[in-house]
Amino acid sequence: MGTSNINHSNGEDFIIAETRFGKIRGIHHRGINIFKGIPYGASTEGVNRFMPPVDPAGWTGIRDALEYGPSAPQSEPNKASNLASDVRNSAEEAIQTASGPSIFAALSVPGGNPAEESEDCLVLNVWTPAINDGRKRPVMFWLHGGGFRGGSGSNPGWDGTNLALRGDVVVITVNHRLNVMGFADFSEFSEDFKASGQVGMLDIVHALKWVQVNISQFGGDPNTVMIFGQSGGGRKCETLLAMPSAKGLFQRVAIESGIAIKIVDRSFAIRNAENLLNKLGIRQANVHAIRKTPLKQIMAAHFAVNRELGDVDLDTLGFSPSVDGVIIPQHPFHPMASPVSPDIPVMIGSTRTEYTGLTTDARLWQLDEEGLRTRIKELLGDQSDAMIRLYRKHNQGATPSDLFFLIQSDYRYNAATMKVAERRTALGKGPVYLYYFTWESPVQGGQLKSPHNIEWPFAFDNVQLCANLTGGGPEAISLADKVSEAWIAFARTGNPNTPKLPYWPRFNLEDRPTMVIDNVSKVVNDPLCEQRIAMFRALNLE
Structure with a gap:
């Protein structure tokens, strides 16, 4: 990878890199070379719409890679002019009208307006150490959240600078087709559309193939690639584990609060x-x-x-990946874990109160006993009273709202996360490491507790950049030091152990050791034993 002495408008140097399709110009900032909006596939409009991705056309000269590329189409027409205004307006409305915590406010990041939406969205971003010493570094390939419906790899909260600096790693974020444009299955109507229901996932596979061909030019090791993602990004990771076309393109998987036991039939x-x-x-x-x-x-x-x-x-x-028997032969973890890539180490976990980051209903923070029982009965029917008694037993002094969030979080995420760890371990191949993130954010009076989304700023070492979510204080900085080191260690070796955390044993079906991540982290065997068993029964996951 070559460099140049051309001065950038912000006092940063331009940097030139070679890809298979042509040369690109990025910037050098804080010892990191940054390239944004690199095309890994051609535009998906016209004849390429609903078709598997194809390579972009090559170019002559030097192409600028200075700004994030387009996000995938995801906004409803006539409701918002684009994703950026939709997110901004939603956040402002939540801040102005919510009488309770606002996850919109917590997730806002300075400079956080996403790029425009376009079908020409197959782009990725690279952060890599500027040291040109010939060594090949681990690659941390991030898949954004937003379910399979929305989101973008262009979120500035996922800036890879700190992670690349801390770990001497290469960080990649990626955009790909979503929702109806990525997962509408027209295969029943024409053989030409036999892959249309999976093209959003095939885009990711295509990006991983780009990494195999090009990443050595950026100082990365194509044989040490970790895919990781949160929420929908975690589901994408789990789906990739079930795809034969993705086999061999990555060597570790870290799944943060993302569950895809089953995908669409x-x-x-x-x-x-x-x-x-x-x-x-x-x-x-x-x-x-x-x-x-x-x-x-x-x-x-x-x-x-x-x-x-x-x-x-x-x-x-909805419009999400489906089991077609070919591109995705079976559900990722139903009735058992997919055997496609059994040897790959997996790190997986979730947060204690996921649901505080999944709702904007301020009333849920003000429930009385009757409100709790009504809400949980809607969720669990005849099992609701017994479940409330069980959770009250294990959470003495909890308010009705506290109990509601704990039950909802375990029902939606934590129990299923434990089942994924169990089924992956049952393959008897690659190691599994399970975590449970219990650190509570101090923002908004601490009412969000440990919400959905809380762990990724720590994994990226971006807690100060994401201070609206983490508080950005000394406790958050100290914990980020430990968590990001564990994620880096896992990317490098397939084992998350570092001297900064207690020894983290691989998960087993007898003791079920789990790293409980907090200011003082510790390993606890089966930390939600009774709740887990009850939730497995409620979710028919026994």
Whole structure:
């Protein structure tokens, strides 16, 4: 990788790198070379729409890689002009009107307006140490959250500078197709669309192939690649573990608060595609017409389909990856863990009060006993009273709202996370390391506790950049020092142990050792034993 002495407008030097498709110009900042918006695939519009990704056309000269590239289409037409304004308006509304905690405010990051949306969204970003010593460094390949419906690798909270500096690693974030544009399954209507229901995941595979070919030019080791992601990004990691086409493209997996025990059944995927075509007025025999349909019309129809699905898990019933028997042969962890890549080490975990980061309903922080029982009965039916008694037994002094958030969090994330660790371990191959993140954020009076999203600023060593979520104080900085080191160690060796944390044993089915991450972290065997057993029963995961 070459350098130049050309001065950047901010006093930073331009840096030149060679890729398979042509030369790119990035910047040198704080000892890190940064390249943004690098195309790893061609535009997905027109004839490429709903088709597997293809390489971008090569270019002559030097292409600027100074700004984030476009995010995937995800906004509802006529509701918001683009993703950036949608996020900004939502945050402002939440801050102004919420009488309780605001996760929107907590997730806001300075300079956090995402890039424009476009079908030309197959781009990635690279942060790499500027030292040109010929060594090959571990690659930490980040998959953004937002379910399979939204989000972007261009979020400045995922700036890789601190991680690359701390760990002498290469950090990558990536954009790929989402929602209807990435997962509408038209395979029943034409052989030409046999992969259309999986192209969003195939984009990620294509990006990982780009890494194999190009990353050595950026000081990275193509044979030491860790994929990691939070929420929807974690689900993408789990789905990649079940994809034969992804086998061999990564060597470690870190899954943060993301659960994909099951993905969409093919019958649901076909039903959604039929519904979409009906709303667009396209006959199934004329499915090819969707390539010429204006994007705004497709997105409007997509949101209409989702509204008809109602209050369901759109990651298992909506436009998301589905089991097609070929590209994805089986559900990632149902009825057992996929055997596709059994030897890869896996680190997985979740947070104690995930649900405080998944709602904007201020009333949930003000529940009385009747409100608690009503809410949990909606969730668990006849099992609700017994579950409340169990959680009260293990959380003496907890308020009704506290109990609600704990039960909801275990129901939605923590129990399933433990089941994924169990089923992956049952393969008897690669090691599994389980964590439980219990550190509580001090922001907004501490009411968010340990919300969904809390662990990634620590993994990225970005707690000060993400101070609206973490507080950015000495406690957060100290914990980030330990957590980011563990993630780096795992990327480098497949083992998260560092001198900064207690010894972290691999998970086993007898003791179920779990790293409980807090100001004073410790390993606890089966920390939610009774709750876990009760939740397995409630979720039919026994």
